[in-house]
Structure formats: structure tokens, C-alpha cells
Amino acid sequence: GESGALTGRRVLVTAGGTREPLDPVRYLGNRSSGKQGVALARAARAAGADVTLIGANLQVEPPTDVDLITVETSEELRDAVLSATATADVVIMAAAVADFRPRSLAAHKIKKSEDGTDPVIELTRTPDILAEISTHRARPGQVIVGFAAETGDATHTPLEFARAKLARKGCDALVLNEVTAGAVFGQDSTAVQVVTRDGEVAEATGSKDDVAVFLVDTVAGIAASTVIG
Ligand code: C5P
Numbered sequence: 001g002e003s004g005a006l007t008g009r010r011v012l013v014t015a016g017g018t019r020e021p022l023d024p025v026r027y028l029g030n031r032s033s034g035k036q037g038v039a040l041a042r043a044a045r046a047a048g049a050d051v052t053l054i055g056a057n058l059q060v061e062p063p064t065d066v067d068l069i070t071v072e073t074s075e076e077l078r079d080a081v082l083s084a085t086a087t088a089d090v091v092i093m094a095a096a097v098a099d100f101r102p103r104s105l106a107a108h109k110i111k112k113s114e115d116g117t118d119p120v121i122e123l124t125r126t127p128d129i130l131a132e133i134s135t136h137r138a139r140p141g142q143v144i145v146g147f148a149a150e151t152g153d154a155t156h157t158p159l160e161f162a163r164a165k166l167a168r169k170g171c172d173a174l175v176l177n178e179v180t181a182g183a184v185f186g187q188d189s190t191a192v193q194v195v196t197r198d199g200e201v202a203e204a205t206g207s208k209d210d211v212a213v214f215l216v217d218t219v220a221g222i223a224a225s226t227v228i229g
Helices: 035-046 074-087 129-135 158-169 208-225
Strands: 010-016 020-023 026-028 050-056 067-071 090-093 100-102 123-125 143-150 173-178 189-196 201-207
Touching: 010 035, 010 074, 020 100, 026 100, 035 050, 035 090, 035 208, 050 074, 067 074, 074 090, 074 129, 090 129, 090 208, 129 143, 129 158, 143 158, 143 208, 158 173, 158 189, 173 208, 189 208, 201 208
Parallel strands: 010 050, 010 090, 050 067, 090 143, 143 173
Antiparallel strands: 020 026, 100 123, 173 189, 189 201
């Protein structure tokens, strides 16, 4: 067939949002639909890559011509990522992974108390998968891309936060979604800035499909210029 920018490359994409169980019927989740990650998997496939998609609670239909691994929790996502990175040339971590989970999973449904006291949910940090796979690369020359939804504050712009996060996580590129102006979650269009380790910033606005094509192009460029070994 045709040869694309990622022909012969193996691309791993995570998409959706994790759910962290609280008791047998409840979880803590987030509003990620998986649209952007699924669009990335489709764009990587269209660019000729062999694609593995790890989907966490996807609310959109995944492509049929990718290997789909379905997960629910951040722990399941971590296990799936750690095993799939062994063979991936490119890893795109588009999933919204919970930063915290309930410290314990109640064996029974949490009941309303007799005396009207409110239950307290204790949270604990989840392992940072992106930082883990970036600092312990499964393969030399593997290109790792993270996502970040940032708002600015009185002294820092979203871009400054994104640069700091890129350095802290140790990945090769970070895709910044500015959430200051409103929700990105579940919508069809988006605006992103891609920050790379050389300090360059590239911007794209449009449908999540258009932005996915742009991001796959950008990643293919990084992969092509990465010296393996
Ligand atoms: O730190 P923050 O949650 O903003 O980072 C977002 C990026 O890190 C996303 O690429 C997400 O997939 C990844 N992440 C992760 N493990 C976590 C939390 C986030 O890999 N526990």
C-alpha cells in the first residue's frame, strides 16, 4: 500500500478517562470522552502506523483497524501501558488518568449513616505513568508525548506550566490544552500548543480530527529526527 509518515512504526495511544472505584457501585471519574485519543489513533493508522489503542471508558467508537485494549482504572491502564511500551516506537498519552484514587475500596456499598454524619473519602496519589515510562524508557529512541490541561494563575501562563511539566515528566513533547476559556471535554473542536524539549511551540486549532493529523505529523517529525541507540 501507500507509505505514510509512520509506515513501519508502532504507535501506542491511550484515550478516555480512568475510573477509580470507591465501593462496588461508585467511582471517581472525569469528563474525558476519548475523542481526541481516538482521533489520534485513527490519524496514526492513516499515516501507516501499526496502532495499539488503550481505551479507558471510551464514549466514542474506536477505529476497527487498531489493536484495542480496554481498561477501567489507572492501575489497569498502567499495567497495559507498561506491557505495550516494550514494542512501541511512539507513545501518545492522551488519556485523562486520575491523579488521585480513593485510598481504600469499600467491600460493601457505603450507606447513609443513622446519625446523619457525612462520610469522608480519603484520597491517595496514583503512580504517574507518563513520568515512569519517560524516565525508564522501554526502548532507546522511543518518542513519548504527554497531554496537559492547564489554566494560568496570577504569575504563570498556561504555557509556562506546560514547559515545567514537560521538564518534570521527562517526555519529548507535551500537548497543552488551555482550559481557561471553557471546556474541551466532549467537544468536537479544540486548540492546542505543542511544547517540545528544544523549547519550540507549535499551535493548531480545529476539529479534534484535524488537530490529531497535525499532532501525528509533529510526532512523526520528532521520530524521524530521533537518533536511535
Ligand atoms: O500531571 P497531569 O495529570 O496534568 O499530566 C497529564 C499527563 O500525564 C497526561 O498525558 C496523562 O495521560 C499523564 N498521566 C499519567 N499518570 C497519571 C496522571 C497523568 O500518565 N497518574
